[in-house]
Amino acid sequence: MSVLRVLHLSKAFGGVHAVENVSFEVGEGEFLALIGPNGAGKSTCFNMINGQLAPDAGDIEFAGRSIAGWKPRDIWRLGVGRTFQVAATFGSMTVAENVQMALKMALVSHHGEIFRFGAAFAARHRERAVELLAQVGMADAAERACKELAYGDVKRVELAIALANEPRLLLMDEPTAGMAPRERNDLIGLVKRLVIERRISVLFTEHSMDVVFAHADRIIVLARGVMIAEGDAKVIRDNPQVQQVYLGTGRTFTPHVEGRV
Amino acid sequence: MSAAMLEVERLTAWYGAAQILFEPSFHIGRGEVVALMGRNGAGKSTTLKALMALIPQRSGTVRFLGEDISHLKPFEIARRGLGFVPEDRRIFSDLTVLENLDVGRQPLRHHPDGRPAPSWVPEKLFTIFPNLGEMPDRRGAQMSGGEQQMLTVARTLMGNPLLVLLDEPSEGVAPVIVEQMANTIVELKKEGLSVLLSEQNIHFAQLVCDRAYVLEKGQLQWHGRMADLANDVTVQRRLLSV
């Protein structure tokens, strides 16, 4: 059963086809990687699924509803969480407040709720926020200002934010960019654990092939806006077209070795 | 190894109240390709920016070809022959490929011993970067990330530098582009260019570098031959989180 269905999606910018007739599905509990050269249309796909861009053609179905052209905030309410290539958090708030903000928005039925002028914000949803932070290993930093955190930690906080609305689908745009190999494995391991515990589906883009080949259930390859391959790690690694436009000879990344730390 | 082109002593740099670099000292010889490695946030990019005087708060001595350049402005440093390729590419997206190259154009330079530095014109660059040659009039905004990555290197070469500071060229680009970049660096080395490469990806660094320095929390923790680092799993685990 699929959570997300992308049907014949297309988007052009000033005559250049960023995404052309792309279709795929994300199954329940699936960990699906979207890879491809820079400018292949991965982020454009993400931005259409999460509502930042409206598709020119095609449809996006989430949990059986067509969400193409919806606003990000409405898509989020349906249960789609997102992390960004450059982590987007609220720098002037504490770590806990960041998550509280998301929880607050997750637990209200309509936007009117945010227009509350009286009650102090500080105590709201505090316990749940700390609980969520504990799950991403950031409970100790709850009181620190978000702007003071190291980048890897900011990514964890962002993950906690994205999980606040109990999403059924998590979109992660280059989740391990700028991380050292071990941090990468830690973060992806964490996400996979959450995926299994909470039965979330994950769609992610990534340039770090060791992460992709080690962890993705299935891989989709985009090039110049078109889907050129789909399959598991072995299929993708052995596909000559993918090697030519994306993977190269593999000299610059480690092929995954079983049992590596 | 010939005499050092770039000698750096006790470099410090600050962002506001936060000190990022704690006095690393290092040098790069003529024709060498040297890696500056370390985890994210270790201070690699900051080091390169501090060398280019792109960070206002800094101290320490930077000697380039024997001249103290630590008090010069970025453009003066560039005109001495130090080229800088930023990690986020920063090409001029409104300008075409040729126009981008033209902005980088500088007069021919010579080494102190009078030998000319490798000199570049668009035609010669297009032999190294054939992709760019196919799209001389394309605007930067319409290029793919990999093409932009090539352009940012080509643009810096137009300044006919003697030493290039290359900031994480493998970050966030497709493996096939990383591979091209490695070939390019080898190519540049053959031309006699020196390179300081800031990098996290040891597989990539291993392909191109002679020596390596490893930073952690702004301090120099290890230096030696690249081959030694590649074989030293303990150091890699400790300093590079491999």
Place this chain on the structure above:
Amino acid sequence: MSLEAILFQALNGLAAASSLFFVGAGLSLIFGVTRIINIAHGSFYMLGLYLAATFATKLVGGLGFWGGILAAALVVAALGALVELLLLRRIYQAPELFQLLATFALVLIFNDMAQYVWGPEDLLGPRAPGLRGSVEILGRNFPSYDLFLIAIGPLVLLLLHLMLAKTRFGRLIRAATQDREMVGALGVNQAMLFTVVFALGAFLAGFGGALQVAREPANLGLDLVVISDAFVVVVVGGMGSITGAFLAAVIIAEVKALCIGIGLVHFGAVAVNFSKLTLVAEFLVMAIVLIARPYGLLGRPQGAVRNPAEIDDPIRPATWPLKAASAALLIGLLLLPLADKASPYALVLGIDVLIAILFATSLHFIMGPGGMHSFGHAAYFGLGAYGAALMVKFLAVATPVALIAAPLAALMGALLFGWFAVRLSGVYLAMLTLAFAQIVWSILFQWEEVTGGSNGILGIWPQPPFDTRPAFYLLTLALVVAGVLLLRCFLFAPFGYAIRAGRDSALRAESIGINVKRVHWIAFAIAGAFAGIAGGAFAFAKGTISPDVAWVSRSIDAMVMVLLGGIQTLAGPSVGAAVFTVLQDNVMRQTTFWRGLLGAVILLLVLVFPGGIVGALSKRMAARRKPA
């Protein structure tokens, strides 16, 4: 009105468009490269016109007139270069707001300079030799000089276009517009490039002004009139687009010309004088364009400026020593009326300070937590003041009723203007809010039947029991304390967090379900309403109000107060307002050239504390930790 008349009027518009285009193009060029919105650009225009009038009169003969125009523009260009070298070069790293403030300080200084040199009277230049006559077009006489102006606009557009597209200098300008730091790292002497571009921009403005010498007299009000026109041109055309500036200049000039041409029209019993609606018409054009294209006709979204913006610290409730200190201060303020007998002036100044505190705090509400840098907050102060005054004048309502009308009037204005403003950010928002304030001012100024025009409204005094000074002081104190505490309370509520969330990361805020525009719109309206309360109190405190209540300098005053106290603190605006008001009261009124003096004080503030007082302090602390 006949078709011929309309066409004829359209030609007039084209003649006016050229100068407008030059100013707009200069502003756009300078902004592109230096990222500074040069508010003094209107002053360059004004100085160009004054200088041309002087040169063309003093130098005789045909060469004198044309030479005079060129000389005037060149002098202005040199002045621009000087400004860049001595002032702007020091503040490129400073926050954007400080840069805006610095150029506004220049406006004040240049204006007083012009008054000192040329006096307060209008100065009329000579006619153009060789182009004194007129040609018959559409059965009417059209001045030959205006034909010349129509031709020179497109000519300069072509030259600028060729320069940008075909020369290395032009390529460097375009590259620097996108990433000036990178241009420097590629070996281009960026400092020199900046100076040259600034001089070129100033030249264009001076040239635009100088060309008008044969058409209109030079006067001291031109600087701000021209800058708000130029802002509209740049916003409509799209920041950074020279062709866009040309298009917009033509559109704006045409709309204005047609409004004047249409003149008085009777709609049944209602007579509307369109010639007085020129500013409002401009606003309408701008509003329509911005709804359809938020970045102007030919503009593109501006990339984030590479200036690591300082991020605020998390807000915390007041500590108990702070609470105790505030309580003690409040008791002190409550006891102030006891001093009324000994020094009556203390209460007058006290009321001024209190009003300033509420005004500044309301601006800070959107500027700090909201990140919306409004340059036209006086609009809502003015609407509040007039709202209260008009209720008294026409309906003779009781004082409390008038004081309720004040925030309501301001709220209406803020809801209307804020709807547009929150769709923009950064400098676009700053310019738009300034333009809105100019419109409010012009309505107050021109709608004589209702607002009393430049004379304003007289005799608005509080009724019993608030008719004594101590009683009115206490009323003001109550309003201000309640207002400041309420605004503070909002910031600690979910709503306040939502405001800051939208500022910190609109991307994240939207993707967790916050409607950022709506939240910021409501915040803008709230800030406007509280400024309205301050304005209402102001009307009663002074007894007389004039359109000055909504004038730009009041907006800037509020901004100076906020920056003086520290934009990143919640108590800062109050402290800044108190210090600024007392300072202004004591020092500024001692001289006729108080504007210039105020400008100098602002410049000093900007140069000595380029990151604000708080920023300067933290920098010093960092330096102390740094080894020598």
